[in-house]
Amino acid sequence: xxxxxxxxxxxxxxxxxxxxxxxxxxxxxxxxxxxxxxxxxxxxxxxxxxxxxxxxxxxxxxxxxxxxxxxxxxxxxxxxxxxxxxxxxxxxxxxxxxxxxxxxxxxxxxxxxxxxxxxxxxxxxxxxxxxxxxxxxxxxxxxxxxxxxxxxxxxxxxxxxxxxxxxxxxxxxxxxxxxxxxxxxxxxxxxxxxxxxxxxxxxxxxxxxxxxxxxxxxxxxxxxxxxxxxxxxxxxxxxxxxxxxxxxxxxxxxxxxxxxxxxxxxxxxxxxxxxxxxxxxxxxxxxxxxxxxxxxxxxxxxxxxxxxxxxxxxxxxxxxxxxxxxxxxxxxxxxxxxxxxxxxxxxxxxxxxxxxxxxxxxxxxxxxxxxxxxxxxxxxxxxxxxxxxxxxxxxxxxxxxxxxxxxxxxxxxxxxxxxxxxxxxxxxxxxxxxxxxxxxxxxxxxxxxxxxxxxxxxxxxxxxxxxxxxxxxxxxxxxxxxxxxxxxxxxxxxxxxxxxxxxxxxxxxxxxxxxxxxxxxxxxxxxxxxxxxxxxxxxxxxxxxxxxxxxxxxxxxxxxxxxxxxxxxxxxxxxxxxxxxxxxxxxxxxxxxxxxxxxxxxxxxxxxxxxxxxxxxxxxxxxxxxxxxxxxxxxxxxxxxxxxxxxxxxxxxxxxxxxxxxxxxxxxxxxxxxxxxxxxxxxxxxxxxxxxxxxxxxxxxxxxxxxxxxxxxxxxxxxxxxxxxxxxxxxxxxxxxxxxxxxxxxxxxxxxxxxxxxxxxxxxxxxxxxxxxxxxxxxxxxxxxxxxxxxxxxxxxxxxxxxxxxxxxxxxxxxxxxxx
Amino acid sequence: xxxxxxxxxxxxxxxxxxxxxxxxxxxxxxxxxxxxxxxxxxxxxxxxxxxxxxxxxxxxxxxxxxxxxxxxxx
Numbered sequence: 028x029x030x031x032x033x034x035x036x037x038x039x040x041x042x043x044x045x046x047x048x049x050x051x052x053x054x055x056x057x058x059x060x061x062x063x064x065x066x067x068x069x070x071x072x073x074x075x076x077x078x079x080x081x082x083x084x085x086x087x088x089x090x091x092x093x094x095x096x097x098x099x100x101x102x103x104x105x106x107x108x109x110x111x112x113x114x115x116x117x118x119x120x121x122x123x124x125x126x127x128x129x130x131x132x133x134x135x136x137x138x139x140x141x142x143x144x145x146x147x148x149x150x151x152x153x154x155x156x157x158x159x160x161x162x163x164x165x166x167x168x169x170x171x172x173x174x175x176x177x178x179x180x181x182x183x184x185x186x187x188x189x190x191x192x193x194x195x196x197x198x199x200x201x202x203x204x205x206x207x208x209x210x211x212x213x214x215x216x217x218x219x220x221x222x223x224x225x226x227x228x229x230x231x232x233x234x235x236x237x238x239x240x241x242x243x244x245x246x247x248x249x250x251x252x253x254x255x256x257x258x259x260x261x262x263x264x265x266x267x268x269x270x271x272x273x274x275x276x277x278x279x280x281x282x283x284x285x286x287x288x289x290x291x292x293x294x295x296x297x298x299x300x301x302x303x304x305x306x307x308x309x310x311x312x313x314x315x316x317x318x319x320x321x322x323x324x325x326x327x328x329x330x331x332x333x334x335x336x337x338x339x340x341x342x343x344x345x346x347x348x349x350x351x352x353x354x355x356x357x358x359x360x361x362x363x364x365x366x367x368x369x370x371x372x373x374x375x376x377x378x379x380x381x382x383x384x385x386x387x388x389x390x391x392x393x394x395x396x397x398x399x400x401x402x403x404x405x406x407x408x409x410x411x412x413x414x415x416x417x418x419x420x421x422x423x424x425x426x427x428x429x430x431x432x433x434x435x436x437x438x439x440x441x442x443x444x445x446x447x448x449x450x451x452x453x454x455x456x457x458x459x460x461x462x463x464x465x466x467x468x469x470x471x472x473x474x475x476x477x478x479x480x481x482x483x484x485x486x487x488x489x490x491x492x493x494x495x496x497x498x499x500x501x502x503x504x505x506x507x508x509x510x511x512x513x514x515x516x517x518x519x520x521x522x523x524x525x526x527x528x529x530x531x532x533x534x535x536x537x538x539x540x541x542x543x544x545x546x547x548x549x550x551x552x553x554x555x556x557x558x559x560x561x562x563x564x565x566x567x568x569x570x571x572x573x574x575x576x577x578x579x580x581x582x583x584x585x586x587x588x589x590x591x592x593x594x595x596x597x598x599x600x601x602x603x604x605x606x607x608x609x610x611x612x613x614x615x616x617x618x619x620x621x622x623x624x625x626x627x628x629x630x631x632x633x634x635x636x637x638x639x640x641x642x643x644x645x646x647x648x649x650x651x652x653x654x655x656x657x658x659x660x661x662x663x664x665x666x667x668x669x670x671x672x673x674x675x676x677x678x679x680x681x682x683x684x685x686x687x688x689x690x691x692x693x694x695x696x697x698x699x700x701x702x703x704x705x706x707x708x709x710x711x712x713x714x715x716x717x718x719x720x721x722x723x724x725x726x727x728x729x730x731x732x733x734x735x736x737x738x739x740x741x742x743x744x745x746x747x748x749x750x751x752x753x754x755x756x757x758x759x760x761x762x763x764x765x766x767x768x769x770x771x772x773x774x775x776x777x778x779x780x781x782x783x784x785x786x787x788x789x790x791x792x793x794x795x796x797x798x799x800x801x802x803x804x805x806x807x808x809x810x811x812x813x814x815x816x817x818x819x820x821x822x823x824x825x826x827x828x829x830x831x832x833x834x835x836x837x838x839x840x841x842x843x844x845x846x847x
Numbered sequence: 848x849x850x851x852x853x854x855x856x857x858x859x860x861x862x863x864x865x866x867x868x869x870x871x872x873x874x875x876x877x878x879x880x881x882x883x884x885x886x887x888x889x890x891x892x893x894x895x896x897x898x899x900x901x902x903x904x905x906x907x908x909x910x911x912x913x914x915x916x917x918x919x920x921x
Contacts, residue, residue, distance in 0.1 A: 083873075083876040083877055084872070084876035086872050086876070088869045088872055088873065114903060115903050115904050116903075117878070117902060117903065118877070118878050118902065118903070118904065121876070121878070146903075270867060272867075272872065272875070273864070273871070273875060276872075276875035276876065276880060277875075277880045277881060280878065280880045280883075306888075306889075306898075310889060310891070310892070310898065311892070312890075312892045313892075315891075315892045316892055405907075408907075409891050409896060409898065409907045410891055410892055410893075412891065412895070412896055412909070413891060413893035413894065413895045413896070414893065416895075416909070422896075519869070519873075520869065520870045520873055520874075520908075520909070520912045521896060521907070521908065521909045521912065522873055522874065522877055522906060522907075522908050522912065523896075523906065523907050523908075524877075524904060524905070524906050525898060525904075525905040525906060525907055526904075527905075
């Protein structure tokens with residue numbers, strides 16, 4: 028059975044109420060629309076429900092309507108549970124009639140009875156049922172009221188199908204033509220067996236493209252029928268001075284009006300509902316934008332800032348998981364790390380890097396579910412549509428852009444996911460393509476790193492530049508895409524229902540939050556694992572030559588030999604007989620790590636006790652106290668540890684720079700030089716393709732700390748790149764602004780746009796544009812002898828000018844407005 | 848007169864919709880039909896779009912699109 032209804036009728040709450048937790052989410056074949064289905068038992072029957080997209084009508088004009096219509100037409104559900112907003116009966120019945128016309132059994136659920144009640148409406152369900160000729164029950168979905176009655180009605184309607192005589196709209200002057208058409212169609216065995224003929228006839232008279240296609244496909248001589256339709260349509264239009272489709276819609280509305288008049292009684296006049304009062308404030312010319320800004324700020328503050336704080340508590344759990352995995356893997360040697368170990372840890376690193384964001388997503392999705400359920404999202408679109416429209420976007424583009432991190436600290440993945448809500452296909456695609464340009468959380472570390480090295484005096488100003496330049500560039504890009512590659516996409520008029528405000532329910536919000544987070548985690552984790560493997564291979568192969576390996580072995584051997592020489596004759600020497608050395612090394616590292624994590628005297632002594640009881644002999648070396656001989660061994664071992672670190676670092680650096688990724692970075696250097704990127708930066712930028720947070724991690728690996736790592740990365744980078752100026756840094760940051768979406772985002776782009784071509788486009792255009800801008804800034808800045816700050820101000824001015832110009836381009840809307 | 852010309856606070860009755868195709872159909876489907884009463888509630892903070900009361904419900908529409916709704920003021 029199908030659950031259908033108009034938008035804002037509370038369809039999903041009723042669907043959830045009926046099916047409970049037994050739900051399954053998939054996509055409708057060939058499109059990106061989510062298809063939810065669920066099952067429940069009633070008496071001896073197992074009932075499967077499919078949640079159809081909410082639509083106002085069933086024409087061929089929009090994807091949702093086509094999906095809902097095709098499902099009923101081709102899948103032939105046993106019946107349609109039509110969820111009707113009780114406070115909006117007339118408009119909702121308009122859709123009900125279209126279901127009935129398709130010859131399908133219908134059960135009407137009058138939902139949101141409480142809202143109707145508040146508006147002073149009294150609905151006579153019995154009278155309604157009598158007039159429409161289908162069962163009618165009432166419910167309050169978000170309070171779970173009416174579940175049993177509805178289940179019972181569905182069950183009985185199914186058992187007693189055929190007993191009902193549904194209402195049939197009288198199309199008056201069109202009826203003779205409809206009869207002739209039905210008769211012509213009846214002659215075709217396939218059509219008459221598969222499709223409701225009256226529906227097909229009405230649709231043909233409406234001039235509906237799908238009905239025409241079906242006729243052409245199945246009739247042997249479609250010309251005769253279609254010719255008849257065309258002639259009759261023209262005849263009707265000239266006689267009645269009105270297009271037939273308009274007449275048909277009007278008849279449906281008139282019938283709905285008639286039925287509503289007899290079954291709804293207005294008990295009292297309501298003048299100003301609470302919803303209207305709220306709107307007076309929320310949509311006020313001055314207060315509206317202020318409230319909107321405050322809401323966005325609160326959303327950002329609560330999810331990104333506070334959520335980030337929570338990750339500080341959840342991170343140890345994830346790190347603990349990694350530690351656990353590390354402990355069951357083969358342990359590392361003095362220089363060699365077993366392949367299985369490093370690969371597995373690489374995957375685990377990738378996975379926990381994503382899982383780390385889960386607290387942020389939980390809060391974010393919960394807040395968004397609340398905003399959606401209250402009805403505020405429609406007001407946001409209302410307030411901002413004017414601005415976005417100039418750039419080919421839509422008022423509904425606001426949410427995806429906020430999620431992506433309009434100013435700073437979002438994530439493109441939920442941003443791209445949120446584009447589903449945009450009903451205008453062209454604006455939706457444009458939004459999907461620009462969301463990845465926003466400043467996601469993972470871009471931020473690189474900005475912070477570069478700003479703290481190269482723009483010490485202008486920190487605030489540069490961060491402001493980054494926070495605002497993204498949206499400025501993104502708007503210009505959106506417009507450019509709209510008038511070029513997206514030119515042919517379907518646009519949609521902005522006619523947006525402003526539903527009355529609702530109090531969201533805890534259950535509803537929680538359900539959606541968990542659902543979306545799970546969707547995100549499931550999709551991303553599987554991909555991350557694959558990516559981690561690829562990145563691992565790119566960064567560690569082809570590996571070192573035998574000669575270089577031997578070189579490092581010799582150095583390591585030398586260091587070990589020196590250590591043993593130093594402790595020769597000591598009574599502690601037997602402790603280190605190989606393999607005792609590595610055993611002690613792990614003990615030593617474990618102790619140092621535990622000490623570093625321990626804060627306060629008590630925990631510190633607890634750590635000491637733990638390690639002492641684990642191995643008292645080792646502990647004397649780790650903490651020699653007054654034991655002279657132990658102190659000597661301790662000093663010798665310290666030197667060995669630092670030598671090992673140095674050799675490991677040099678080795679890793681050599682592996683990275685000679686790896687496939689390193690070779691690529693070097694190959695690109697002659698070209699990227701114009702943008703100011705050397706091969707080291709190239710590698711960092713290349714590796715961030717997998718996930719942007721790795722840009723800083725890779726830089727960290729390249730600029731490895733010497734001597735135990737007491738210097739921070741910015742100091743190390745400054746030392747290594749003495750020739751670097753703020754202009755270099757600016758070029759890197761501008762490239763980062765335009766950086767192509769990370770792979771998980773690209774996967775999401777593919778899922779939401781439904782095509783690989785768009786995915787590649789989403790990866791390619793920012794790369795090229797970013798490189799162009801970086802080259803322009805760096806080479807241009809060099810030529811003019813500008814400092815980083817001067818170049819930044821210049822770039823900012825140019826970007827604003829271009830975006831403003833783009834806004835002025837007025838293009839005839841490609842929407843088929845079909846002016847008469 | 849067309850709907851975009853009615854000021855906030857004004858009321859009118861629909862005489863017809865002067866557009867076909869997607870926009871025309873959408874307007875019909877949402878209840879912009881001959882004889883329906885409209886009350887213009889408010890303009891958005893940046894003047895466009897405009898929010899109106901159409902029968903039992905409220906809907907916002909761009910001025911560009913409201914231009915195709917022919918009305919008579921009440």
